[in-house]
Amino acid sequence: DQQVKQNSPSLSVQEGRISILNCDYTNSMFDYFLWYKKYPAEGPTFLISISSIKDKNEDGRFTVFLNKSAKHLSLHIVPSQPGDSAVYFCAGRFGNEKLTFGTGTRLTIIP
Amino acid sequence: EAGVTQFPSHSVIEKGQTVTLRCDPISGHDNLYWYRRVMGKEIKFLLHFVKESKQDESGMPNNRFLAERTGGTYSTLKVQPAELEDSGVYFCASSQELNTEAFFGQGTRLTVV
Incomplete structure (x- = not known):
């Protein structure tokens, strides 16, 4: 049973435009959500997070939106840059427990 | 500061x-986790240490x-005997x-043939 789902395996966006990566979850116990970015042959690196008591968190070009009623979150990257090309993983967590990851979305920024 | 290696x-x-x-792990980090990603799938949790427990x-x-810390x-994860999956x-x-x-960390790519 996959508790975190990233239904788009890949996404291509023109440089300078907005990239929107989506994530759905089924576990209503999750109280914290994180986005990780992964380059080839490297480990995931933390990007941005959001607590379940908030509906938006912004950090520079990156904004995460949380819709608890829909059990949906999204990551917006504006403007998209070539260095943003990577695999993005969404993860949920309940309390101090482990991270539960999605399958990832490969983002390609087209120059 | 060195990262996770x-x-x-x-x-x-x-x-x-x-x-x-x-x-x-990073020096001073009490929490250590092992995860695994099988080809194209999600990153799945294996286990969590707090200090040596x-x-x-x-x-x-x-x-x-078998995992030890x-x-x-540092921690080790031993697979014995390894299977293709x-x-x-x-x-x-x-x-x-x-x-x-x-x-x-950057990960260890394990291939069992």
């Missing part, structure tokens, strides 16, 4: 052999997998506090 970066072994993966090992696939510093990338991560983000 994993050794080896790649390992190719035959079915039935034994492999030991090592993880050195196993806090949660609910993700360990079976008793062919003697002295609460054990192939994947094994990630180690560490965090200082439980409610903070975890820092990941």
Whole structure:
């Protein structure tokens, strides 16, 4: 049973435009959500997070939106840059427990 | 400050052999996690150490997998005997506090042939 789902395996966006990566979850116990970015042959690196008591968190070009009623979150990257090309993983967590990851979305920024 | 380091970066072994993966967490990080990603799928939790104690090992696939963290510093993950389905990338991560983000190592790519 996959508790975190990233239904788009890949996404291509023109440089300078907005990239929107989506994530759905089924576990209503999750109280914290994180986005990780992964380059080839490297480990995931933390990007941005959001607590379940908030509906938006912004950090520079990156904004995460949380819709608890829909059990949906999204990551917006504006403007998209070539260095943003990577695999993005969404993860949920309940309390101090482990991270539960999605399958990832490969983002390609087209120059 | 050194990040999380994993050794080896790649390992190719035959079915039935034994492999030991090592993880050195960031110094001072009490929490150490092992995760695994099988080709194209999600990154799945294996287990969590707090210092030298196993806090949660609910993700360990079976008793062919043995994780240790003697002295609460580095950790090893041994697979014995390895099976074909054990192939994947094994990630180690560490965090200082439980409610903070975890820092990941570069991973060990294990191929069982």
